[in-house]
Amino acid sequence: MITRLHTSPEVKLAFYRSEHLASLKQFKLPKEQEKFTALPVEMLEVVTEGQYLVVIEHDSDAVGFFMLHATKRVKQYTDNSHAMLLTALSIDHAQQGRGFAKRGMKQLSAFVKEHFPSCNEIVLAVNHRNTAAQQLYLNVGFEDSGRRKEGPLGEQWIMSYLITSE
Template sequence: MLTNNFEEIIMTDLCFYQPEHGKELRGFSLPDEQMQFTRLPNKAIDQAIQDEKMHPVVVLSGNTAVGFFILHYGEGIRSFTDNPNAILLRSFSINHIHQGKGYGKKAMHLVPEFVIEHFPDIDEIVLAVNEKNLAAKQLYEKSGFQDKGNKRMGPKGMQYILHYHLDAKK
């Protein structure tokens, strides 16, 4: 069946980072206005390799790495939440050449199932978004994240802490 809705035909998947993704992820670019709010994947991967509680995740379209983020748990996320069963989503980005195609939205809708599958003890996903990054905040809220009024000072200004409660149906 043919469709005029491009989003319906986007083939997107999430997987843990593998070395074969490295070349594409090192080639990521972001506009300056987005760079102030996130890190490029190569910087985030370097940090994650040093910390066993950080798990780099790749957003795939077919075999092409179009996006990236880190899932982080443990004591290192206590400035974001005091829930010991939470995981922090950080460094989310979609490569500039792939933006505007629905990959970010699709990836955010896949994250809860991915977390439930790979981190069965986690009951909440949290993330921080800069108060000036309204487009990202809207994306996260449309994907089911909730603003419960929690804020923190981040490296580039005040951040909203958003929450996604995972259902107990695991």
């Protein structure tokens, strides 16, 4: 009997590159998720200075996407001048349920330390009805800050992840 070693395909975070475009254009989300986030192609059209497009890659294929902000918008979520805002996290519907969001978010701290060394906190807003996203963020180390913000679909919880220098 031949036994094979189980190898897990690599999941990593990378800045958006033009070769990701074809995959990102194919992203689809279920209707219940569309109301809580934006598709990557929508974000590609509005990126401005201080916004960084990040792709969750699985063996170099784009399976997920989010944006990091180092803009004045961050002040709506925290008083920390060294914080960044995370928005528009999505995983292509065909790739959901495979742990890509969790594995990508677990790499967020190291990614931010490497590329944004002055950043010591990531903040985000999650809709109070988006329990799946809340659980994801809690499972990877985000904490409910107790702050609330009114969003287009009702109350949003402001969550925070402190980046330590360890």
